[in-house]
Amino acid sequence: xxNSIPELExxxxxxxxxxxxxxxxxxxxxxxxxxxxxxxxRVIVIDPRDIQIARLxxxxxxxxxxxxxxxxxxxxxxxxxxxxxxxEFIAARTEAYAEMKxxxxxxxxxxxxxxxxxxxxxxxxxARLYARNKPAAIVYAMGITQHTTGxxxxxxxxxxxxxxxxxxxxxxxxxxxxxxxxxxxACDMGGLPNVYPGYQAVTSPDAQKKFQDAxxxxxxxxxxxxxxxxxxxxxxxxxxxxxxxxxxxxxxxPDLHHARHCLxxxxxxxxxxxxxxxxxxxxxxxLPGGAFVEKDGTFTGTDRRVQRVRKVVNPxxxxxxxxxxxxxxxxxxxxxxxxxxxxxxxxxxxxxLTPSYGGISYERLEELxxxxxxxxxxxxxxxxxxxxxxxxxxxxxxxAVEFKEPAESxxxxxxxxxxxxxxxxxxxxxxxxxxxxxxHQEVPEAYVEIHPDDAARISFKRGQRVRxxxxxxxxxxxxxxxxxxxxxxxxxxxxxAEAAANVLTHAAIDPTAKIPEYKxxxxxxxxxxVKEAKSQGPS
Amino acid sequence: MEYQNTLTTCIYCGxxxxxxxxxxxxxxxxxxxxxxxxxxxxRLCIKGWxxxxxxxxxxxxxxxxxxxxxxxxxxxxxxxxxxxxEKLSGIKRESGADSIGLMTSAKxxxxxxxxxNKFARAVLGTNNIDHCARL
Ligand code: SF4
Numbered sequence: 001x002x003n004s005i006p007e008l009e010x011x012x013x014x015x016x017x018x019x020x021x022x023x024x025x026x027x028x029x030x031x032x033x034x035x036x037x038x039x040x041x042r043v044i045v046i047d048p049r050d051i052q053i054a055r056l057x058x059x060x061x062x063x064x065x066x067x068x069x070x071x072x073x074x075x076x077x078x079x080x081x082x083x084x085x086x087x088e089f090i091a092a093r094t095e096a097y098a099e100m101k102x103x104x105x106x107x108x109x110x111x112x113x114x115x116x117x118x119x120x121x122x123x124x125x126x127a128r129l130y131a132r133n134k135p136a137a138i139v140y141a142m143g144i145t146q147h148t149t150g151x152x153x154x155x156x157x158x159x160x161x162x163x164x165x166x167x168x169x170x171x172x173x174x175x176x177x178x179x180x181x182x183x184x185x186a187c188d189m190g191g192l193p194n195v196y197p198g199y200q201a202v203t204s205p206d207a208q209k210k211f212q213d214a215x216x217x218x219x220x221x222x223x224x225x226x227x228x229x230x231x232x233x234x235x236x237x238x239x240x241x242x243x244x245x246x247x248x249x250x251x252x253x254p255d256l257h258h259a260r261h262c263l264x265x266x267x268x269x270x271x272x273x274x275x276x277x278x279x280x281x282x283x284x285x286x287l288p289g290g291a292f293v294e295k296d297g298t299f300t301g302t303d304r305r306v307q308r309v310r311k312v313v314n315p316x317x318x319x320x321x322x323x324x325x326x327x328x329x330x331x332x333x334x335x336x337x338x339x340x341x342x343x344x345x346x347x348x349x350x351x352x353l354t355p356s357y358g359g360i361s362y363e364r365l366e367e368l369x370x371x372x373x374x375x376x377x378x379x380x381x382x383x384x385x386x387x388x389x390x391x392x393x394x395x396x397x398x399x400a401v402e403f404k405e406p407a408e409s410x411x412x413x414x415x416x417x418x419x420x421x422x423x424x425x426x427x428x429x430x431x432x433x434x435x436x437x438x439x440h441q442e443v444p445e446a447y448v449e450i451h452p453d454d455a456a457r458i459s460f461k462r463g464q465r466v467r468x469x470x471x472x473x474x475x476x477x478x479x480x481x482x483x484x485x486x487x488x489x490x491x492x493x494x495x496x497a498e499a500a501a502n503v504l505t506h507a508a509i510d511p512t513a514k515i516p517e518y519k520x521x522x523x524x525x526x527x528x529x530v531k532e533a534k535s536q537g538p539s
Numbered sequence: 540m541e542y543q544n545t546l547t548t549c550i551y552c553g554x555x556x557x558x559x560x561x562x563x564x565x566x567x568x569x570x571x572x573x574x575x576x577x578x579x580x581x582r583l584c585i586k587g588w589x590x591x592x593x594x595x596x597x598x599x600x601x602x603x604x605x606x607x608x609x610x611x612x613x614x615x616x617x618x619x620x621x622x623x624x625e626k627l628s629g630i631k632r633e634s635g636a637d638s639i640g641l642m643t644s645a646k647x648x649x650x651x652x653x654x655x656n657k658f659a660r661a662v663l664g665t666n667n668i669d670h671c672a673r674l
Contacts, residue, residue, distance in 0.1 A: 242642070
């Protein structure tokens with residue numbers, strides 16, 4: 001996030017939510033937005049599903065999944081043609097405006113209506129609401145990024161914020177909500193194939209030398225493989241060993257049959273986790289890690305907020321905190337530089353080598369509770385919002401982005417668009433929440449949401465189940481008929497291994513960010529009769 | 540009876556709510572919201588209230604497992620770690636470090652992610668490290 005969460009409540013005059021089911025995915029950010037609304041902020045929700053937060057919005061705009069770039073270009077088209085752009089900001093702080101404008105001019109509200117299904121007047125009204133109520137924050141999540149055009153979508157969002165001068169001030173900004181609790185931290189810490197901690201590029205000889213000197217050795221300057229490339233690599237034998245810590249690609253990966261097929265072929269698979277997950281069942285070695293209450297450390301929240309995690313209990317049996325396992329294994333391999341007595345000492349090394357974490361220490365976190373990075377020095381107060389006065393790269397760059405159709409659109413054989421997402425009661429692949437009794441009871445089984453029109457089309461009757469097919473596989477599950485979804489679109493939450501939505505999804509990936517297109521693929525559906533009664537004993 | 544309240548941060552979403560985990564004699568007995576936290580301000584969502592629900596589950600792995608004759612069987616840390624170390628160094632020697640890949644975790648701490656990144660790059664010598672940010 002360019003801005004911090006509390007600013008939504010205290011500063012934003014408009015909040016535009018796109019591709020984020022905030023009430024379910026990030027409940028306590030949603031409650032900030034509710035408070036903002038009570039204070040008088042305007043709220044716009046743009047989403048294919050009539051999600052809960054849409055109920056409180058001033059405007060709810062449904063659209064065809066995958067048409068994000070068209071909608072965003074349409075909003076900018078209106079803002080420019082009505083003279084609502086921030087001319088001063090554009091002149092002083094940005095470049096490539098003319099190129100962007102030339103593309104956006106082609107996306108008139110009428111044309112966007114044709115592409116996306118958003119009525120032209122609704123688009124105009126939303127554009128005015130956003131542009132006239134500054135500071136305005138854009139909040140988005142995986143609904144924006146999980147497309148073959150994910151990077152285009154994100155660029156378009158940045159365009160919209162820069163066009164209206166909504167960067168570098170409190171309550172504005174471009175605010176991706178991260179799905180998992182420490183995605184931000186995993187990225188910050190070099191858990192990526194192209195960067196060292198603090199986003200220092202592996203391709204930079206200077207960065208390489210810095211880590212070479214600090215660690216006494218490091219990799220070359222060639223970017224490594226992404227998750228999807230690694231899964232494919234073990235499948236075709238180019239990758240001989242895969243070490244997976246705390247991830248479950250067997251449920252989280254798109255096109256699961258393919259993922260299973262690949263992982264089954266792994267010559268050597270190590271899985272470190274707290275449960276024998278679907279992935280761990282395929283492993284050659286399984287190492288029992290520690291849960292978050294069994295270790296000290298820090299997490300970095302979606303608004304770059306670094307906070308402490310504290311050990312409460314010991315891991316069960318012979319299980320061990322993950323940081324300790326890595327240190328022991330490294331020492332087993334004869335490596336120096338892994339003799340840390342505690343995570344506190346690891347943070348001291350992180351601070352030495354990561355400029356944006358330079359001023360972060362356990363002592364300061366103890367005193368202050370949290371620090372927002374960038375926090376370059378021990379006397380720096382941290383940075384709640386980015387880009388004040390100047391962008392880190394100098395001038396803000398506009399991007400001319402054309403709308404592209406998703407990799408797989410519905411057709412005669414597969415007439416419906418499937419979109420996937422999260423539920424409030426479960427977390428990711430469900431390995432933790434589905435083992436929490438209370439959370440499990442709330443939503444014990446997978447289901448598909450369909451519109452009454454589509455239910456009628458397949459002669460669906462109450463109590464029946466359906467089989468959903470895509471070109472990659474099929475699953476059977478319960479049905480919820482609801483007007484909250486657009487006709488022609490179906491929604492399946494992806495938390496359930498036995499009816500995993502990702503059996504159906506498409507492994508097409510964004511060419512730059514390599515994010516799979518979870519949010520759009522083509523499916524068909526048929527009813528398969530009534531489910532057996534689930535009650536136990538004679539009925 | 541020893542009663543303790545420990546302040547920590549939620550494992551579920553990226554909001555960053557913090558909470559007190561209550562223990563009696565080393566057993567988790569409750570979760571309480573943290574009034575001073577800027578995000579949660581004394582509240583939690585249903586996942587937060589149940590954040591420790593899975594911790595004591597009987598399915599928790601308690602020992603390292605090694606596949607022997609097709610089956611995963613419990614072994615000591617010593618045996619498991621030497622197996623991993625031996626295999627990884629053998630593969631590195633034969634086919635180079637880039638024939639090994641690592642997935643780190645958005646559920647683990649910053650320190651753990653940092654160490655995995657250091658392990659991949661400094662010990663094995665590969666940039667093949669990623670996590671599920673994209674997923
Ligand atoms: S309590 Fe709920 S909203 Fe807060 S971090 Fe945990 S899961 Fe997210």
